Amino acid sequence: MMGRRLEYEVKTSVRLNMSNPQHVKINDVIQNLDPKIFKSKNQFIIDAIQFYIDNYGKETFVIKKKEKERAEYIRSEDIDDIKEEVIEAATNEARKEVIKLLGVVISGMNVGQPVIMQAANSEAQEPTEDVMDDADVAGLAMGWMSKGD
Known part of the structure; x- marks a missing residue:
């Protein structure tokens, strides 16, 4: 029996290329996380992305709402x-x-x-x-x- 998928969960995968030094570095950190600091790889990635958004601003990365709405309808x-x-x-x-x-x-x-x-x-x-x-x-x-x- 496979694990139960909850309705409120969203799954996103990350593909790392081990011939890319940047990806190798990320994989090394993820695979060797200190469990005393981060309980899960998932939470580490969430915290890292949250830090990035907080420091650079969400507006930098997402499609502006007005442009998106204008494209959909008047x-x-x-x-x-x-x-x-x-x-x-x-x-x-x-x-x-x-x-x-x-x-x-x-x-x-x-x-x-x-x-x-x-x-x-x-x-x-x-x-x-x-x-x-x-x-x-x-x-x-x-x-x-x-x-x-």
């Missing part, structure tokens, strides 16, 4: 992150577009023309009523830019 936090990225990109594009529109409006105001040229142009053109004056455009632009923050 979480609601991931969706929230994507939403924030899309909103930020849309806001930045809207700001750029508003700045372009303001540039077009300002350039259409004939800012750099002399007063005489402006007077001649205003007499030659038919008076048209502008739906939005400059203060309204500036107010709307500022409102758009402040909503993105």
